[in-house]
Amino acid sequence: MPNEVESRAIAEFRKTPIGHHSTDLQVILNELRSLPMADKHCLVCTKPNREWQLAMTTGVRGKPVKMLAKKFTSLEDAEWHVFKLRWKRLRGETLR
Secondary structure, three states, X not given: OOOHHHHHHHHHHHHOOOOOOOHHHHHHHHHHXXXXXXXXXXXXXXXXXXXXXXXXXXXXXXXXXXXXXXXXXXXXXXXXXXXXXXXXXXXXXXXX
């Protein structure tokens, strides 16, 4: 269960996933971004400014990401989805 500071930071990201973030949120984002490269969820823009597809890194330099079936038409929704997946991997907790 996220603590109070984490809960505020998570709510901040949910509201504004793109742009300037508070220090508390930036600390969390740095943690999520520093997860091992193997099997890390990411986004691939498949139609400029219109569509993003969920993918997973391989952890092998030069090897392409593995494209997954899930697609998004909102970058904000896509970023929130990846945030939740990485949070689950890092903390073992499911965010809603």
